[in-house]
Amino acid sequence: MNTAATTTTDDHADSHDHEHHDPRLAHHFDSHQQQFDTGKLGIWLFLVTEVLFFSGLFGFYAVYRSLHPEVFLYASQFLDTVLGAANTVVLLFSSLTMAWGVRCAQLGQTRGLMVCLVVTLACAAIFLGVKSFEYTEKAHHGLLWAGMYHSPEHHDAAAADGAAGAGDHAHDEAAAAGDHGDDELFEKTKHTLSYMTTVLWVVIVISGIALGLLFKNPNKKTLATVAGCVLVSAAGMVIGAYSSIGYHHFGHAEKPTDEEILMAETVPAEYAAQKEKVPEPKLAGTFFSVYFCMTGLHAIHIIGGMIAISWLIVRTAHGAFTTYYFGAVDFVGLYWHLVDLIWIYLFPLLYLIN
Amino acid sequence: MATVVDSSNPKSDFPIQYRELNYLNCSKGWKSWFFTLDHKRIGIMYLIGVTCAFFLGGLFAVLLRTELLSPARILLSADGYNQMFTLHGAIMTFLVIIPGVPAAIGNIILPVMLGAKDVAFPRMNLGSFYLWMFGAAFFLAALALGGLDTGWTFYTPYSITTSTAVITALLGVFILGFSSIFTGLNFIVTIHTMRPPGMTWFKMPLFLWALYATALIQILATPVLGITGLLLVVERAFHIGIFDPALGGDPVLFQHFFWFYSHPAVYVMILPAMGVVSEVIAVHSRKHIFGYRFIAYSSIAIAIFGFLVWGHHMFVSGQSKVVAVVFSAITFSVSIPSAIKVFNWLTTMYKGSIRFTTAMCYALAFLFIFSIGGLTGLFLATLATDIHLHDTYFVVAHFHYVMMGSSLVGLFAAVHHWWPKITGKMFSEFWGRIACLGVFLGFNLTFFPQFLLGTRGMPRRYYTYLPEFQNLHILSTCGAYLLGLSSALMAATLIYSVYRGKKAPANPWGGASLEWQCSSPPPANNFDHPPLAGDPYIMESVVYNEEIGGYVPVECQGAKKGSVTASGDKEA
Amino acid sequence: MSDHVESDAHAENPQSCHVHVVPVKVLVGVFLALVALTVVTVEAAKFDTGSLDVIVSMAIATAKATLVVFIFMHLWYDKPLNRLAFFFSIVFAAFFLCMILLDSHAYDDYVKGFQQDQAAIAAPAAAPAAAPDATPAADAPATDAPATDAKAAPEKKTEPEAKPAEK
Numbered sequence A: 001m002n003t004a005a006t007t008t009t010d011d012h013a014d015s016h017d018h019e020h021h022d023p024r025l026a027h028h029f030d031s032h033q034q035q036f037d038t039g040k041l042g043i044w045l046f047l048v049t050e051v052l053f054f055s056g057l058f059g060f061y062a063v064y065r066s067l068h069p070e071v072f073l074y075a076s077q078f079l080d081t082v083l084g085a086a087n088t089v090v091l092l093f094s095s096l097t098m099a100w101g102v103r104c105a106q107l108g109q110t111r112g113l114m115v116c117l118v119v120t121l122a123c124a125a126i127f128l129g130v131k132s133f134e135y136t137e138k139a140h141h142g143l144l145w146a147g148m149y150h151s152p153e154h155h156d157a158a159a160a161d162g163a164a165g166a167g168d169h170a171h172d173e174a175a176a177a178g179d180h181g182d183d184e185l186f187e188k189t190k191h192t193l194s195y196m197t198t199v200l201w202v203v204i205v206i207s208g209i210a211l212g213l214l215f216k217n218p219n220k221k222t223l224a225t226v227a228g229c230v231l232v233s234a235a236g237m238v239i240g241a242y243s244s245i246g247y248h249h250f251g252h253a254e255k256p257t258d259e260e261i262l263m264a265e266t267v268p269a270e271y272a273a274q275k276e277k278v279p280e281p282k283l284a285g286t287f288f289s290v291y292f293c294m295t296g297l298h299a300i301h302i303i304g305g306m307i308a309i310s311w312l313i314v315r316t317a318h319g320a321f322t323t324y325y326f327g328a329v330d331f332v333g334l335y336w337h338l339v340d341l342i343w344i345y346l347f348p349l350l351y352l353i354n
Numbered sequence B: 001m002a003t004v005v006d007s008s009n010p011k012s013d014f015p016i017q018y019r020e021l022n023y024l025n026c027s028k029g030w031k032s033w034f035f036t037l038d039h040k041r042i043g044i045m046y047l048i049g050v051t052c053a054f055f056l057g058g059l060f061a062v063l064l065r066t067e068l069l070s071p072a073r074i075l076l077s078a079d080g081y082n083q084m085f086t087l088h089g090a091i092m093t094f095l096v097i098i099p100g101v102p103a104a105i106g107n108i109i110l111p112v113m114l115g116a117k118d119v120a121f122p123r124m125n126l127g128s129f130y131l132w133m134f135g136a137a138f139f140l141a142a143l144a145l146g147g148l149d150t151g152w153t154f155y156t157p158y159s160i161t162t163s164t165a166v167i168t169a170l171l172g173v174f175i176l177g178f179s180s181i182f183t184g185l186n187f188i189v190t191i192h193t194m195r196p197p198g199m200t201w202f203k204m205p206l207f208l209w210a211l212y213a214t215a216l217i218q219i220l221a222t223p224v225l226g227i228t229g230l231l232l233v234v235e236r237a238f239h240i241g242i243f244d245p246a247l248g249g250d251p252v253l254f255q256h257f258f259w260f261y262s263h264p265a266v267y268v269m270i271l272p273a274m275g276v277v278s279e280v281i282a283v284h285s286r287k288h289i290f291g292y293r294f295i296a297y298s299s300i301a302i303a304i305f306g307f308l309v310w311g312h313h314m315f316v317s318g319q320s321k322v323v324a325v326v327f328s329a330i331t332f333s334v335s336i337p338s339a340i341k342v343f344n345w346l347t348t349m350y351k352g353s354i355r356f357t358t359a360m361c362y363a364l365a366f367l368f369i370f371s372i373g374g375l376t377g378l379f380l381a382t383l384a385t386d387i388h389l390h391d392t393y394f395v396v397a398h399f400h401y402v403m404m405g406s407s408l409v410g411l412f413a414a415v416h417h418w419w420p421k422i423t424g425k426m427f428s429e430f431w432g433r434i435a436c437l438g439v440f441l442g443f444n445l446t447f448f449p450q451f452l453l454g455t456r457g458m459p460r461r462y463y464t465y466l467p468e469f470q471n472l473h474i475l476s477t478c479g480a481y482l483l484g485l486s487s488a489l490m491a492a493t494l495i496y497s498v499y500r501g502k503k504a505p506a507n508p509w510g511g512a513s514l515e516w517q518c519s520s521p522p523p524a525n526n527f528d529h530p531p532l533a534g535d536p537y538i539m540e541s542v543v544y545n546e547e548i549g550g551y552v553p554v555e556c557q558g559a560k561k562g563s564v565t566a567s568g569d570k571e572a
Numbered sequence C: 001m002s003d004h005v006e007s008d009a010h011a012e013n014p015q016s017c018h019v020h021v022v023p024v025k026v027l028v029g030v031f032l033a034l035v036a037l038t039v040v041t042v043e044a045a046k047f048d049t050g051s052l053d054v055i056v057s058m059a060i061a062t063a064k065a066t067l068v069v070f071i072f073m074h075l076w077y078d079k080p081l082n083r084l085a086f087f088f089s090i091v092f093a094a095f096f097l098c099m100i101l102l103d104s105h106a107y108d109d110y111v112k113g114f115q116q117d118q119a120a121i122a123a124p125a126a127a128p129a130a131a132p133d134a135t136p137a138a139d140a141p142a143t144d145a146p147a148t149d150a151k152a153a154p155e156k157k158t159e160p161e162a163k164p165a166e167k
């Protein structure tokens, strides 16, 4: 665990009062308990910094929501509650498997730990898949942050400059155009996504082949596990993306019911039906600034978590964890739960504004 | 040669002070430095980095002052001047003062003082240093990419519209923030979990209390700076309309975000320096520190109160009146713990046997300068007065008295106090004291006139001025030259000592805290046995030994040299 | 080697690490409760409860967060120090949010006034002085005008700033 520099120093220091040559115990600790407690305090303090880091964004949210509530009311109807809720459940499930994995690690059940970690990784990937569908769709509707925001009132002329001018469209006209334009946009969304999924498929095939080739080779354990992690992540994202496309299709197949309208589907046709109730306020783009900043930073944390989990999987494959050395699993787990925790707040704050 | 082999054998009963192996020579080659996990080596690398940044920032300062010799143009254009003061400020705060005492000196001294083998997370410690380098590289890149002219405060909306390299600089700040967070996190965890038996909270030297309080601030405030910088980057790159009034954003919100970090950050700068002064004054007055608990608690109080006052930077920014009054009141109260410390230091010196060593001279300079700096802060905290003084040279003088005159002088004191421990060499006291005198005089000559300028209405951040201000500006510039020369002299004295200095004894000043009980420089592992911690301020526990040229524990005085051992063996 | 101050005396066997292990039943139970709460919060959002809306959804989110923090993150069984650290951070973030909320409401009218000024007079002269502190007293009437629709009574602008603003 030490680099060359400290190993030399250890040579003459450890020999007489530290009988242990336990590679799992760093040189400056006396016992595994101390090492674990130290790491635990460290990770909690790290989580403290994460909370404060996000507090800036929550401040952004709170200030603008309390100053311009109408913006949030108006714009959040473009977010798809069902997708959001599904993603919430996926993340919650990944939290469960992570906690379960920690339990397995504590009890020394390496196999169980492996399964739990892989499932967690897959769930994280599914979450990202769904998110990328949502992002792509928003982008095609021109529902972007303030500087790039295109008012949906002229979304069929999305190419035009979207500085929220007072649109004098006749309402029914807009509704008709909306219905038509929506299908087109959905096709576009699917198109962009299909590029992404093509890339992912390539990744899946390559990492699958790599995994197959390396699986039997005991010297290439690390590489094989990394390939496996990549495979799981890419597959998870594809599943996430396709199931949200499928869901969206399904939502279009039948006539939208009133309930769906209430649930504020991402369909400008329905929005057109609602428009009389909630006129588009100024600064509507601010909501999407908040939305992209918060979910974007959260997604970056998810990606970070996926890397950390992959690292755990590799170490598990090497049998690094034992009943007295499982700190890393616990700490990554805590981080992962925090990411989940933030989503628990983001979901109602962004998707469920009524 | 034989002794070297012998002494490296831990089984030998050769006293630890006489072992030839220490952290500096225990391994060789650039790799042993760049990949080291030894907190002392990381601290040294920090110290070198901070020194380079200090002289770069200092060079900018000298250029700025030279430009101000006359209202007409001398060296710099108006734009050039703006860029110069921005980079001077940014480098000095983010690269020098914030990492100065905690990351450089604290890294070297904290584990030794605590009696631990290392900090809790050595790898993270190294990572923090590399982040620092990385952040510094971003600053240099900003310099190369067309400079930066927003002031170190990056106020919106100007920072959104200017064409200079704001994004690069902000990324630098973001990275440096994480470097600082890692250091702070490491220190808190180390102090909580790595204390050897017997080292209770109230046996910790006050420097450790100060570092602990500092680390609290670093952990709680710096993430907010990180997200602020990130949001401003995103605002500039994508126009998200959070701070940009053109998109309905609120520029004052930026000031809230910024000062929520940056006011506590001034305590990140001053608290460690206060900790240093507590050590230096006690040791060089050869007296137990007065009011130990008060000093310890006041550090924590400052850390907590420091978070409640950020609005005093925004009295004229359109902040609401209620909030302004609240912030003004809390600002007054935050000066109480600072004053507590000053009184305790004075009382510690009372009837002590003061030796005017270089470190002590710097500590005395600190006392004088910090008192002025802190008291002028009270003027600024007064709402009505601040309307007149805000954004004038008075503010410039105030924060230089506390940042340069106190934090940096505290760093100088720390460097001189622990130099024998860090390098194992004694520097020339004579030249050290001359440099100290120069720094003190130069500093006051530079910044005292600025108080006068400020009260007469000279605004800050201008490259020209009305002719009636010229005399004071010239005085100030002369002071800056003296200051620059003296700091160069200080550096020269110290560097010379590394090559030609006398070998330092384990305890040259007679300190009673643990770092003086291991050899100078300490062995790579600090302590073979966890040392036994006693009261760190009982100066009578050590006495001067002619033979060694330094202090030894009382028990060992008169006994043969062999019994002078590391603290772990002291009682044996 | 004697045992360590804060690691509670397991020095007899350095190869041990005592922690609390959460039973599987509890884990699954917590997960089910979390899913149930998610459903509840989605359903609750369908009813128009006016301003209670935020409170309800935040209460449910906090209930979920509590479950995650205490059970999944073991905080219930953890050392008091870790608990303290985490809760301190939340209190702290809350304090920060409250202060900026309080203040940004107080000067919101100025911001609105600024926007209207910009819209009305296309004169860019006021543009660099976006911070309300720098808008001189001259445009005070314009600042007050839009406040009619605002809920908060506008504060009179009392600080005619003579100094050049922060650049």
Ligand code: HEM
Binding pocket: B153, B266, B267, B269, B270, B312, B313, B331, B332, B334, B335, B338, B373, B374, B375, B376, B377, B378, B380, B381, B382, B386, B389, B390, B391, B395, B398, B399, B402, B403, B407
């Ligand atoms: C002892 C109590 C202190 C009080 C009451 C105090 C008060 C103030 C006030 C009210 C201001 C705002 C002035 C204005 O912009 O109009 C100010 C500015 C400043 N203070 Fe202090 N201060 C104190 C200590 C310190 C310390 C210890 C430091 C740093 C080590 C510090 C660094 C600064 C800086 C950097 C600024 C100006 C920032 C800028 O606008 O660029 N202050 N202080």
Ligand SMILES: [Cu+2]
Binding pocket: B262, B263, B266, B309, B310, B312, B313
């Ligand atoms: Cu301040």
